[in-house]
Amino acid sequence: MTALTFAATLASIIFILLLALGDPKRRRAAGLSEGHGKARRYFHMLGAAVPGLLIALTGDAAMWLIWFGGCTVGGWAIALWFASGAEASARKSKG
Numbered sequence: 001m002t003a004l005t006f007a008a009t010l011a012s013i014i015f016i017l018l019l020a021l022g023d024p025k026r027r028r029a030a031g032l033s034e035g036h037g038k039a040r041r042y043f044h045m046l047g048a049a050v051p052g053l054l055i056a057l058t059g060d061a062a063m064w065l066i067w068f069g070g071c072t073v074g075g076w077a078i079a080l081w082f083a084s085g086a087e088a089s090a091r092k093s094k095g
Contacts, residue, residue, distance in 0.1 A: 005063045008051035009070035013078075015048035016071065020078050 022035040022044070048071070055064045 009067050012048045012071045013074035015044045019044045
C-alpha cells in the first residue's frame with residue numbers, strides 16, 4: 001500500500017507541475033508566450049485529483065492523508081521554485 005500511496009502522490013505532483021508550467025497569468029507576467037488553454041488546465045486538474053479520489057474510495061484514511069499532505073508539500077515546493085527565479089532564467093534565455 002505504501003508504494004501505491006507514493007505512486008499516486010507522484011502522479012498528482014506531476015500534474016500539479018504541468019498546471020504551474022502552463023499557467024497563463026504567470027506566463028504573461030514573466031513575459032512568456034500564452035499558457036495552456038482552459039480544457040488542458042481542467043485535464044491537469046482532474047489528473048491531479050483522480051488519484052486522491054481513488055484512494056478515498058478505498059476507505060483508507062491514513063493513505064489519503066499521506067497523499068493529500070504530499071500533494072500540498074509538492075505544490076508549495078513547485079510554487080517556491082517558480083518564485084525563486086524560474087521566470088527570470090526563462091526571460092534571459094528568451095531574449
